[in-house]
Amino acid sequence: MTNKPPIKKFRAGQLEAAIWLNERQMKDDTIIGFKTVSLRKSWKDDQGTWRDATIQLRKHDIPKVIVLMNKTMEELLLAHDEKEEDEEDE
Numbered sequence: 574m575t576n577k578p579p580i581k582k583f584r585a586g587q588l589e590a591a592i593w594l595n596e597r598q599m600k601d602d603t604i605i606g607f608k609t610v611s612l613r614k615s616w617k618d619d620q621g622t623w624r625d626a627t628i629q630l631r632k633h634d635i636p637k638v639i640v641l642m643n644k645t646m647e648e649l650l651l652a653h654d655e656k657e658e659d660e661e662d663e
Contacts, residue, residue: 580608589613608632 579591591611596604613627630638 579611587615589615610635612638 577594579593581592583590589612591613593609593611594606595609596606598604610630610632611627612630613625615623615625618624
């Protein structure tokens with residue numbers, strides 16, 4: 574990333590997504606622009622110090638992340654429901 578601010582930011586609790594405009598010089602000296610996304614999670618550690626972790630994504634990564642998160646959410650919700658059903662049977 575450069576020192577330029579992001580084009581757009583979205584925030585949900587401790588998560589933040591930002592869209593960045595990047596430029597690259599090609600072999601023929603033309604400059605092309607492309608966008609990337611950063612996904613950051615912030616939290617306080619045991620000593621109360623703010624920490625964060627950031628990953629950089631390309632546009633083609635976003636659908637893959639969405640599929641992975643949907644599958645993860647589905648698994649967590651189904652596993653939770655199954656556990657509740659088991660506890661009700663006891």
